[in-house]
Amino acid sequence: MRFYWKQASAAGGTEAGKAKILRSVLFPKVFDIFEFCSDELKQSLLQGRELETSNRTKEDEERLAGQAAAEEEKKGEDVEMEEEKKEEPTEPKKLVGMAAKAAAKESEIKRHDEVLYRPFNSGLDTGCYQLIGVVTHKGRSADGGHYIGWVHASGDDWLQCDDSFVTVVKTEDILQLKGGGDWHTAYLCFYRKLEETPHGV
Numbered sequence: 001m002r003f004y005w006k007q008a009s010a011a012g013g014t015e016a017g018k019a020k021i022l023r024s025v026l027f028p029k030v031f032d033i034f035e036f037c038s039d040e041l042k043q044s045l046l047q048g049r050e051l052e053t054s055n056r057t058k059e060d061e062e063r064l065a066g067q068a069a070a071e072e073e074k075k076g077e078d079v080e081m082e083e084e085k086k087e088e089p090t091e092p093k094k095l096v097g098m099a100a101k102a103a104a105k106e107s108e109i110k111r112h113d114e115v116l117y118r119p120f121n122s123g124l125d126t127g128c129y130q131l132i133g134v135v136t137h138k139g140r141s142a143d144g145g146h147y148i149g150w151v152h153a154s155g156d157d158w159l160q161c162d163d164s165f166v167t168v169v170k171t172e173d174i175l176q177l178k179g180g181g182d183w184h185t186a187y188l189c190f191y192r193k194l195e196e197t198p199h200g201v
Contacts, residue, residue, distance in 0.1 A: 029175060
């Protein structure tokens with residue numbers, strides 16, 4: 001709650017009225033409700049959480065195997081170059097490496113978005129919810145100020161909808177909408193349920 005009814009104060013000489021809570025309040029990107037659940041619900045969520053842990057382990061193993069294969073390939077290329085005594089500029093290799101990293105990043109974003117926005121009930125519940133939208137209020141007064149909408153677009157990109165102006169911002173900017181003084185105060189946070197499916201599905 002960011003707004004409340006402030007009682008009149010004879011000592012402070014203020015009248016009763018609406019007021020805005022200016023204190024900073026943090027909110028998470030991923031909200032895990034597991035500890036707030038009943039024991040019965042926790043039992044039903046454990047299956048999804050165990051699958052999530054298993055999937056992350058498999059993904060880490062695949063990532064490490066890919067890095068090891070790339071290092072072996074690089075060693076093989078270095079040996080061939082020494083044997084052929086060729087001197088090639090290192091810049092093209094950097095471009096290839098950067099292109100490979102960009103492709104991997106794009107694939108990771110695509111996978112993230114597919115998981116986040118897959119149809120409901122297509123996986124197991126984990127008790128985790130990811131932030132996909134925020135409505136903020138900017139200003140000190142409950143009777144004035146400005147409301148702005150922030151909507152997740154893809155990966156690390158969000159859209160800031162300020163009247164007819166739409167700009168792209170990053171997740172780190174969204175997590176700074178915690179209020180305090182005149183800064184943007186998260187008034188409504190929208191989360192989407194995260195479900196887990198077997199690795200590769």
